[in-house]
Amino acid sequence: MQSQSLAIEMAGLTKQFGRHRAVDTLNLAVHPGSVFGFLGPNGAGKTTTIRMLLGLIRPTQGSARILGHDIERERAAILPHVGAIVESPAFYPILSGRDNLRVFARTAGNEDGSNIARVLEQVGLSNRAKDKVTTPHGYKPGASRGKPTLCSPRALIFRAAFRSRSISRRQQGQ
Numbered sequence: 001m002q003s004q005s006l007a008i009e010m011a012g013l014t015k016q017f018g019r020h021r022a023v024d025t026l027n028l029a030v031h032p033g034s035v036f037g038f039l040g041p042n043g044a045g046k047t048t049t050i051r052m053l054l055g056l057i058r059p060t061q062g063s064a065r066i067l068g069h070d071i072e073r074e075r076a077a078i079l080p081h082v083g084a085i086v087e088s089p090a091f092y093p094i095l096s097g098r099d100n101l102r103v104f105a106r107t108a109g110n111e112d113g114s115n116i117a118r119v120l121e122q123v124g125l126s127n128r129a130k131d132k133v134t135t136p137h138g139y140k141p142g143a144s145r146g147k148p149t150l151c152s153p154r155a156l157i158f159r160a161a162f163r164s165r166s167i168s169r170r171q172q173g174q
């Protein structure tokens, strides 16, 4: 029953694209309430792993569970409780941030968009809700972070922008 207590669990997760093994026997446990950074160089297999975790592609071998639910067998039960961005989400450039979130909320079945004010507040965009999403200075990244939280998820999976130069500087103690 340990799986029941884990937010995310992967066991022997493997993906083979032809002769190329993109993900090789990955075992991973993420505990509820934790923030887990899934890092790796370009081509390491991060996106492939997330796509398997969300049931977008089938693993060659192994299994993945979210909140105790096997993604292959119980996908429909668990995905409504998962907020996720796999790559960069697309926005309608002519719409405001609020209206873009309205569209996403409707497609997620939340017709009255009751979460939108809360989401805009959380990502610090309340005072810019009417601005078009194409407005510069961090609007799109903020809206991207907000989108997967519209469904009040129990598990949140998203991309964070990262500057590799900062990492190498820190590694070098500079």
Ligand SMILES: Nc1ncnc2c1ncn2[C@@H]1O[C@H](COP(=O)(O)OP(=O)(O)OP(=O)(O)O)[C@@H](O)[C@H]1O
Residues within 6 Å of the ligand: 017, 020, 022, 040, 041, 042, 043, 044, 045, 046, 047, 048, 049
């Ligand atoms: N559909 C596919 N068909 C064949 N090879 C693929 C496919 N998707 C990914 N790959 C290969 O699998 C490897 C892992 O790719 P993946 O996109 O998962 O890496 P990543 O860690 O997300 O990289 P990045 O940091 O650039 O986003 C790469 O060598 C990639 O070329």
Ligand SMILES: [Mg+2]
Residues within 6 Å of the ligand: 046, 047, 048
């Ligand atoms: Mg990727």
